[in-house]
Amino acid sequence: MKRSQFNKNRNIFPLKIEEFEKILKSEFPSNPDLSISIYEKQNKKVIVFYIAYQVEGDKVEEFLLEPLLDEKLEWTNQSILNNIPLGSGKTVEKLNDILKKLLIGGVFIYIEGENTVVEYLISKKEKRALQQSETESVVLGPKIGFTESMVTNLNIIRWTIRSKDLVLEKYMIGEREPREVRLIYLKSVANKTDINTFRQRLEELEIDVVDDSSVLLQYLEDSSLTIFPQFLTTELPDRFSYDINRGRIGVLVENSPTALIAPTTFFSFFESTEDLYMRWNVGSFLRLLRFISFFLSTVFTPLYVAAVTFHYEIIPTPLLINLGESRAAVPFPPILEALFLELMIELLRESGARLPTKIGQTIGIVGGVVVGTAAVQAGITSNVLIIFVALSALASFTAPNYLMGTTARVIRFPLIILGGLLGLVGLIYGVSFLIIHLLRLTSLGRPYLSPLYPIVWEDFNKVFFRLPASYQNKRFKSYRPKDLIRYRKEKSTKKKDIDE
Template structure:
C-alpha cells in the first residue's frame, strides 16, 4: 500500500530516499519560510536548472507570505502542474522530470514539470533513403515527433490518444489517426491490443509491433515501421492508424497489406507512369529473387531439357570442376552473400561499404577459380541479392531472402515440382495472414478492382478520387472527379 500524505519532515525525506533506493541523484532541499517547512525535491539531471531557479525557487524564497498549495499553483508561472498525495506517484513524476514541493502538514504535494530531455535534432533518414521528397526523420523524443506530425497535419481532426504500457517500466504510447477517416474497428483493435498488454516494459516500437500483430509465426511483416514523417502522415491521410512510442525513432502503421511493403513515398512524388513502372519493377524483382536460384538448382538437378543447348555447353564447362551438387553449391553461395551483407551492415559505414564490394568480388572470383562454384551461379546469386534489395521495407527484403533457402532445398529434392509446391504453400500461407484483422492479400483477395491503383500501380491524381475500399474509411471521397478534371484556359474564363 502506498504511503499517503501528510507526513512529518523526517518521515517524508526518509520515505523519498527509500522509494528511490537511496539514489544519490535525489536532491532534497528544506526551506524555513515564514514559519513553514518547505521541501523541494528533484532528480538533478532530469530537470531544467535554469527554470528551477528563475521560475520556482526565486518566487518561493522572496515571498513574504506563507505558502499553500493553491497559492503555489496560482503564483508560479509553470503550465504543467499536478497535485499528488501518494508517495509512489510523487516519485514517478520526479523520475519523469518534475520538481516536487511539499509544505509540511499539507495533504498533497505540488509537482511542476520542468523536464530536461536530451535528444538529437531532426536529421536525414538513415535506413529509408529517398531521392525525392522530404529528407527529415523522426527522433527519439515523442514531443518532437508529435510536433512534426502536427506541423504536417495541421487540422483539429487529428487525434492522438495517450496510453501507458509497462508494469515495471512504463512507456507512453500515442495512437494517431484522423477522426473523420479512420475506421472505428481499426482504431478499437489497436487500442484493445495495446491496452491488454501485460508486459514489464516496451523497449521500442518494433517490439510493440511484434506484441500486437496477428501472427508471430510468419516471416512476413504485418505492420509497417517507418522513420519518415511524410510516409507516416500519408498513411494517416489514407485512413490508416499510426502508433508512436516514446524514446523510439520508429513509428508503426496499420493495417497493411502485402503490396504496401513495396510502396515508397517517392512513388507519389514522381509522375504517375514513372511511379507505376518502378513499383511494378519492385514486384518483378521480388519474384525473380525468390525463384532464380531454385530454378537453377532444379534445372541442373532434374530438368536439363529446359536449358537451351548453347547455354547447356557453357554450364557443363563451368561446372566441370565443381565437386558439389547444385543444391549444396547454391546454399553455400547464398550463405556467403548473407554473411557479407550482415558483416557490411554491422561494420562502420565506410568500412562496411568497402567490405561488401571488395569481399564480394574477391571471394566470388576466388570461389570460381578454386572450382567451388560455377561463374553462372555467381551471376544468378548476385541478381537475386540485388533484386531483394529493391524492397523499400527492410523487413520485407529480409523475409524474401529467408524464403529462398527452403525453396532451394525443395528444388534440390523434387525439382520444379518442389518449386510449385513451395509457391503453392506460400500463396496459401499469405491468404491466411491478416493485419489487424484485415486481409493481408487485399486487394487481390478479396478482390477489389478499385483498390489496384492504391497498391499494384498508380494512376494520375485526377483519376484517384476515392480512397481505398479495403481500409473501410468513413469518407471514401477525396474530391469531385469531374471538377478536378476540368482544364480552362485564361481566355475562356
C-alpha cells in the same frame, strides 16, 4: 515509518518532513542524484525533491526555488500553484505517482501538514537534430526523418497534417518503466472498428517495458509466428502522413524514431512515396518492377538449383554446354554450392551493415568481388551460379521496406533446400505453401492480400499501378474508410483558359 506500513497507491499524507525524507531515501537507496532540500520559514517546513540529471537545473533555480523562498510567499499548495510561474503545476497524492514522475523529470514540493504534494514537470530531454532517414532512401520528396523525441515527432506530424480531425490519443505502456505511446488517426476518415481494435490491443497490453516501436508491434500483430511483417514501419513523416490521410492508423513510441502503420497489406510494403512524386506511368513501372524483383529474389536461385539437379531438359542446349563446363571442376552438388554462396552474400551484407559506413562499403564491394573470384578459381562454385545469386541479392534490395527485403532473403533458403531435394515439385510446393499462408494472414483483422483476395477491383489502380492524379479521387476501399471520396473528380479534371 517502515515500507510495509503504507500503501503506495493510497494517500499517505499528511506526514512529517523527516518521515517523508526517509521514505524517499528508502525508495532510492542507491541513487546519489536524488536531490532533497528542506527549508523552514515561519514555523513551517517544506521539502523539495527531484532527480538532478532528469530536470533543467537553471529552470528549477530561477522559476521554482526563487519564488518559493520569497519571504512574501505564503507556504500553501494553492499559493504556490498561483505564484510560481510554471504552467505545468498540479497536486498529487499517491506515492506511486510521485515515484513514477520523479523518473521522467518531475520536481515536487511538499509542505508539512498538507494532504497533497505539488508537482511540476521540468524534464530535461536530450535529442538529436532532425536529419535524413538512414533506413529509407528517397530521391524525390521530403527527406527529413523522425527522431527519438516524441515532442519533435508530434510537432512534425502537426506541421505535415494540418487538420482539425487529427487525433493523437495518449497511452502509457509498461508496468515497470511506463513509456508514452500515441495512437494517431483522422477521426473523419479512419474506420471505427480498426480504431477500437487498436485501442483494445494497447489497453490490454501488460509488459514491463516497451523497448522500441519495433518491439511493440510484435505484441500487437495478429500473428506472431509468421515471418511476414503485418505492420508497416517507417522513419519518414511524409510516408506516415500519406497513410494517415488515406484512412490508416499510426503509432508513435517515445524514444523511438520508427512509426507503426496499420492495417497494411502485403502490397503496402512495395509502395513508396516517390511513386506519387513521379509521373504516373513511371511510378507504375517502378512499382511493378518491385513486385517482379521480390518474386525473382525468392525463386531465382531455387529455380537454378532445381533445374541443374533434376531438370536439365528445360535448360537451352548452348547454355547447358557452358553450364557443364563451368561446373566441371565443382565437387559439390548444386544445393550445397547455392547455400554456400547465399550464406557468403548474407555474411558480407551483415558485416557491411554493422561496420562504420566507409569501411562497410569497402567490405561490400571489394569483399564480394575478391571472395567471388577466389571461389570460382578454387573450384568451389561456378560462374553461372554467382550471376544468379547476385541477381537475387540485387532484387531483394528493391523493396522500399527493410523488413520485407529481409523476409525475401530468409525464405530463399528453405526454397533452395526444397528445390535441391525435390526439384520443381518441391519448389512449387514451397511457393504454394507461402501463398496459402499469405491468404490466411490478417493485419488488424483485415485480409493481408487485399485487394487481390478478396478482390477489390477499385483498388487495383492504387496498388499494382497508378493512374493520373485526377483519377485518384477515392481512398482505398479495402480499408473501409468513413469517407471514401478524397475530392470530386468532375472539378479536378475541369480545365479553364485564362479568358474564361
